[in-house]
Amino acid sequence: MTAPSDARLRDIFVDMLIARTQAGRLWNLQRQGQVGTVAPIDGHEATIVGAAHALDPEHDWVVPQYREPLGLRRYGPEILERFMLYNLGHPAGGHIPEPIRVLPNQIALATQIPHAVGIAWGMTLRDEPGVALAFFGDGSSSEGDFYEAGNLAGVLGAPVIMLCVNNQWAISTPVHLQTAADSFAAKAAAFGIPGVLVDGNDASAVYDAVDEARSRALAGRGPTLIEATLYRLGAHTTADDPTRYVPAEDLEAARRDDPLLRLRGYLEDRGLWDDGAQEATEVEALELLDRALDRARAEPLAPGSLLDHCYATDTPRLARQRADLTGGSER
Numbered sequence: 001m002t003a004p005s006d007a008r009l010r011d012i013f014v015d016m017l018i019a020r021t022q023a024g025r026l027w028n029l030q031r032q033g034q035v036g037t038v039a040p041i042d043g044h045e046a047t048i049v050g051a052a053h054a055l056d057p058e059h060d061w062v063v064p065q066y067r068e069p070l071g072l073r074r075y076g077p078e079i080l081e082r083f084m085l086y087n088l089g090h091p092a093g094g095h096i097p098e099p100i101r102v103l104p105n106q107i108a109l110a111t112q113i114p115h116a117v118g119i120a121w122g123m124t125l126r127d128e129p130g131v132a133l134a135f136f137g138d139g140s141s142s143e144g145d146f147y148e149a150g151n152l153a154g155v156l157g158a159p160v161i162m163l164c165v166n167n168q169w170a171i172s173t174p175v176h177l178q179t180a181a182d183s184f185a186a187k188a189a190a191f192g193i194p195g196v197l198v199d200g201n202d203a204s205a206v207y208d209a210v211d212e213a214r215s216r217a218l219a220g221r222g223p224t225l226i227e228a229t230l231y232r233l234g235a236h237t238t239a240d241d242p243t244r245y246v247p248a249e250d251l252e253a254a255r256r257d258d259p260l261l262r263l264r265g266y267l268e269d270r271g272l273w274d275d276g277a278q279e280a281t282e283v284e285a286l287e288l289l290d291r292a293l294d295r296a297r298a299e300p301l302a303p304g305s306l307l308d309h310c311y312a313t314d315t316p317r318l319a320r321q322r323a324d325l326t327g328g329s330e331r
């Protein structure tokens with residue numbers, strides 16, 4: 001296990017700040033009707049970025065839920081571009097081409113976890129070095145897919161990291177109504193694999209936990225379930241009003257433990273960050289977002305293309321829907 005160097009922590013902070021800044025801009029753009037629904041990343045940055053930095057983009061797969069894309073910069077600028085295409089409803093946003101080892105967003109809760117186990121086991125069968133890391137939420141852990149994937153991973157000894165992002169909420173369902181277990185990490189016992197609890201506001205701790213799980217997997221010692229605890233600082237999505245159910249005092253306490261403030265303080269104490277760096281990074285974040293959005297908007301969007309990747313050949317019902325959308329004859 002290797003702790004991240006200060007240089008690495010600075011890189012992690014840059015990615016965290018870029019993600020937070022872009023998320024803020026996307027929120028405003030959604031309110032202006034310029035982009036589609038967005039799930040804010042606020043409060044999740046240390047976990048998502050810290051985990052991504054502990055992986056090797058050349059060999060390791062990331063299998064996201066839907067809140068992660070802005071935090072996966074380490075895997076390449078294509079992630080942001082595809083995310084913008086996805087947000088605008090472009091089918092190309094549902095596919096991230098190789099060699100980038102990131103699966104597209106997954107909205108159907110927990111279905112991505114068996115995919116990650118399959119990818120990981122596939123790498124073992126092909127004798128490829130690498131791991132697959134699946135992000136999923138506390139709410140997703142109540143799905144059957146979580147248990148099926150964890151069980152299979154344990155039996156196979158697949159090189160997979162199951163990273164449960166416990167942000168205390170599944171839309172408006174609080175965590176105490178989600179499980180009666182002591183923790184989500186405790187569920188690892190049923191799979192016969194290690195379960196690790198980590199402070200999800202501490203990028204360094206998340207990096208360490210993922211790094212250790214990765215080393216274990218690469219050494220042939222199988223999967224790990226990690227639970228990163230943090231607090232969702234924003235709404236569930238732009239379609240949600242959390243003031244109706246999040247206790248104001250809990251949110252205020254969580255804001256004092258904001259993962260960005262914590263890491264910024266650490267870097268400033270060591271002379272590795274200052275207001276100039278902050279401002280320059282925020283400007284860069286918005287420029288990157290604007291460019292990705294411009295490119296996504298320029299991509300032609302054919303009517304009916306939303307049906308393109310359902311089946312190789314349209315079913316009769318899809319053919320009728322396609323005809324309705326395109327105003328033409330059935331394909």
Ligand SMILES: Cc1ncc(C[n+]2csc(CCOP(=O)(O)OP(=O)(O)O)c2C)c(N)n1
Nearest residue numbers: 067107108109137138139140167169170171
């Ligand atoms: C199978 C399935 N059931 C229900 C939903 C509706 N839904 C969307 S997000 C969400 C909450 C998910 O909570 P969690 O897994 O904790 O992720 P978070 O949004 O907190 O990051 C629900 C119930 C869904 N997308 N898929």
Ligand SMILES: [Mg+2]
Nearest residue numbers: 137138169170
């Ligand atoms: Mg949640």
